[in-house]
Amino acid sequence: MNVPALQLTEVRKSFGQTVIINGVNLSVPQGERHAIIGPNGAGKSTLFHLASARFPVTSGGIFLKGESVTSLKPHQINRRGLSRSFQVTNIFTNLTVFENVRCSVLWALDYRYSFWQRLAALRDANQQARRVIAEIGLAHRSDTVAGILSYAEQRALEIGITIAGGADVILLDEPTAGMSKSETGDAVALIRRVTEGKTLIMVEHDMSVVFDLADRISVLVYGEIIATGTPAEIRANRTVQEAYLGTTFAEEHHD
Amino acid sequence: MNDVRRAAPKDGAANSPEPRCGEQASPLSPGKGMGDRQMHAVPPLLHRRRLFLWGALALLMIALPLVFNKGFALSLLCQISIMVIFALSYNMLLGQTGLLSFGHAVYFGTGAFATMHTLNLLGKTATLPVSMLPLVGGLAGLLGGVLFGYVSTKRAGTTFAMISLGIGELVASASLMFPAVFGGEGGVSGNRVIGKAAFGITFGPQIEMYYLIAAWTFVCMLAMYALTQTPLGRMANAVRDNPERAQFVGYDPRWVRYIMMILAGFFAGIAGGLSALNYEMVTAETLGAWTSGVVLMMAFVGGIGFFYGPIIGAMLISMLAIAVAGVTKAWLFYFGLFFLTMVLYAPGGIASLLAMHKRLWNAGQLTKVMPAYALVALPLLITFCGVIGLVEIAYHHAEGVDEPLQIFGADIDVMSAATWLMALLVLAVGLILLKLTWPRVSEAWRRVLAGIDGKEAA
């Protein structure tokens, strides 16, 4: 169990001349809840895109549970147990909530490209989909077309799709962005519940959420990780305070 | 969701009993809660209502020749049947997977030629029953899908459309380069009456051919419907909606598209095989752009968002083609006009119009829009007459036909300015009246829908 769930070594990414990720090293042990914080435009989402192979890296290596996944395609990485959500909701808008979630469990349950089995007869897939929908609190909406859900409901569905397949490394990109206080509370409880026993890496802006959920925190500024540590260490870190936390941090945690 | 809804056959608008194409339940038809679906028993493939529909369809297909037994009507039935398979296979790509193909005739034509050549080979040995020959066509179409699907399914959207067009042109021009295989201008012909007759059936008489086609059509329809209810079928919908997200739940969109394309090629090939047997003749036109265009039109006009849409489209377009071509030389023009009108004003096709009205019917509100319909009926008719008048005059004028244009037995001088002005006037009056009255229709719909939504929300 000492192989890290996810490890990035000297990862770089540039778009044309612009360097967005500049030599990131990150190692997240299995079972840890890890938060990535940093100012807007720091490259947090880009880092997720690299780890999940949405973008290829310019250089560097990505290792999932010890194996290199650097040159794999997104679906291949997903099949190896890494699943991610998106900062901008990314769901199957014309399908119902139920179908959205069921689509997300099919591969994991080994149904692959089957055209000789009936969906309705796949008890395990249907049950798992129903269970996930209940878990994300959308049971009453399961026959609703995903495109007409409210924003908060779509964010919940986004998490549902991400966790439904049972991946053990979960990447959540700003899961609570744009939510009200009470919605955020619900989302945190939901995230805590559904990532029990899994490795969670999340990008989050809301500091109370970060300090509440994370075992460790990495601070990304201008494409570089300037500090990694426990919440207490990060809170006490000078560089972090100067470079980023400054005001937000002071306001939220020193009054 | 269909499978899910099967468990709850009796509620209203939310549960459309028609076989729908995947998950295109529109926002207009929000579902009910998930209570009913908690059933633990696995629902049967065909629950009672659907079983009834398919049974009725089978009976209808068996009974139709009892009424339409004349040579012309019977061959029309045969043609429609074949086109139903072809259009449904096309919609596996367009409606279900979101792949706009301009070259679907390639698979139809490949199937047709393969079947015809096999038939001619069998002529000497007769080792395979004629009734099974469409399977040869299916396999040829499938091989075509394996080959061409590989190069075209990497991307959807414009890329796929362009590649399908290119492949279509490529194959069509190749067909003229190899007259030994494709028969050149004259095509390849054959004789379907070969071998020993089993149970006295030779497939010589058209009626026997009809039942062969009908049987294949029924089986193919059922198979294609069943496909929409499988993991692949549903993931095709997912890939259509959001290929990127599909990747992040473990699916390679390219494989989903590729397999769908291979299967669509298979069914198109069966249709082609049936057409080869039916006409005992295959020409290069079978795999050309015209055939590809017609099948696109059938699927689109019928409605690509519903499983049964292309069936309606295939019937309607086949019948229109024959009916309109029979009375006017301008039939292609009318075809284009009709297609254009559908794309502009009913992009969901006939099936979606039906579904909209069915929703009102279920809510008992259909009569509420009827007065508005009655109001626009006359303006529509006038516009219609204006268009036909103008088109016919123009055609006769352009062709310089010696015989005068006759409308309702009256001779019409296509050279006189008065005639043209008259037709233009009719059209203008129709359009103005339509413009004035149409808002009533929109208004009626708006009110009725608001009422239904209100009730559902309550």
Ligand SMILES: Nc1ncnc2c1ncn2[C@@H]1O[C@H](COP(=O)(O)OP(=O)(O)O)[C@@H](O)[C@H]1O
């Ligand atoms: N596809 C792209 N092409 C060019 N620049 C990009 C692209 N994606 C992101 N960027 C740039 O990379 C920087 C980091 O973006 P992002 O990773 O979304 O930041 P964060 O999630 O930390 O707010 C931004 O300046 C953004 O403009």
Ligand SMILES: [Mg+2]
């Ligand atoms: Mg971001």
